[in-house]
Amino acid sequence: MSDTGDEDFMARRDAARERLDRIFGSKGGDADDRRTWFEEVYDTAGGDPAAVPWADLKPKEKLLGWLARHPGEGRRAIDIACGLGDNAxxxxxxxxxxxxxxxxxxxxxxxxxxxxxxxxxxxxxxxxSPPVEWRGAFDLVHECYTVQALHGDLREKSYSAIASLVKPGGTLLVISRSRGEGEEASGPPWPLMPSEFARFEGEGLRLVGSNPYIVERPGRIIPHVIAEYRRD
Ligand SMILES: C[S@@+](CC[C@H](N)C(=O)[O-])C[C@H]1O[C@@H](n2cnc3c(N)ncnc32)[C@H](O)[C@@H]1O
Structure with a gap:
């Protein structure tokens, strides 16, 4: 398998992005439209990770840094919308x-x-519509790039859906692209604004820390935030 940084991989990714943008549901729509689009991404990739626009084939560096400081010691974690599984x-x-x-x-x-x-x-x-037994069941809930991939009603509902999985005493870790308050975004993805990160605090979680950082891609600098919340 080629490396995600090589030219051939990037050419295949660009071609896949163009193709996927033309599929109905790529820019939003209702829950069924979005479901169909996400399913299409994986089902039409033909096993090529270059055709899955968000697949890095490695865990996020910021997640690794956080985990090094917070080992699990047998506690329960859930990875929301796990994609190809590297973060999990x-x-x-x-x-x-x-x-x-x-x-x-x-x-x-x-x-x-x-x-x-x-x-x-x-x-x-x-x-x-997660299994009922997941409610308040996890010491660590990890959310990476899901909310930013949702729009409209789905995005509105996503904050409480994610927060509901955190156990009392547990942690929610959010890794996302970010943008300034009110800044336009022609997603997907639609990076999170400060008021959107704050939505998790409205769901009974306390902000423990929030750190902005950038991810560099050829010709682009992409603002991100890693934020940690606790259910006291
Ligand atoms: C931008 S990708 C991020 C994947 C992964 N978290 C990562 O960081 O690579 C968004 C993922 O959310 C999944 N997804 C979208 N809506 C979802 C939902 N309602 N429930 C669970 N997963 C969902 C998609 O299938 C897709 O894999």
Whole structure:
């Protein structure tokens, strides 16, 4: 498999982006439109991760840094909308008993195929109708790039859906692209504004820390934030 940084990989990714942008549901729509679009991304990729626009094939650096300071020691974690599984694997390797889910069955199958000996419990589920036993069940809830991929009603509902999984005493870790308050975004993705990060605080969580950082891509500097919240 080629590296995500090489020219051939990037050319395939650009071609996939163009193709995916033409599929109905790429720019928003209702829950069914979005579901269809996410399923199409994985189902039409033909096993090529270059065709999954967000697939880095490695865990997020900021997540790794956080996990090094907060090992799991057998506590329970959940990775929201896990995609191809790299972040979930890192969480599991840090000692968390890890569940990971995605709306798209194709993502779940692909993650399982990539990590056949994984201890992660991968499953298909919808953030907006999760199994009831997940409510308040997790010491660590990890959200990376899901809210920024949602728009309208789905985005509105996403803050409470994510926060509802955090156990009393537990942590929510959010990694997302960010933008200034009121700044236009022609997503997807639609980076989060400060008032949107604050929505998690409206869901009974306390902000522990929030750190802006940048991700550099050829010709682009992409503002991000990693934010940590606690349910006291
Ligand atoms: C931008 S990708 C991010 C994937 C992964 N978290 C990462 O950081 O690479 C958004 C993911 O959210 C999933 N998704 C979208 N709506 C969802 C929902 N309602 N429930 C669960 N997963 C969802 C998509 O299938 C997709 O894998």
């Amino acid at each position: 694997e890192a969480i599991s390797a840090a000692g968390y008993c890890t569940t990971a889910f995605d709306l798209a069955q194709g993502a779940v199958d692909w993650a399982q195929a990539r990590f056949p000996n994984s201890s992660v419990d991968y499953l298909q589920a919808d953030l907006f």
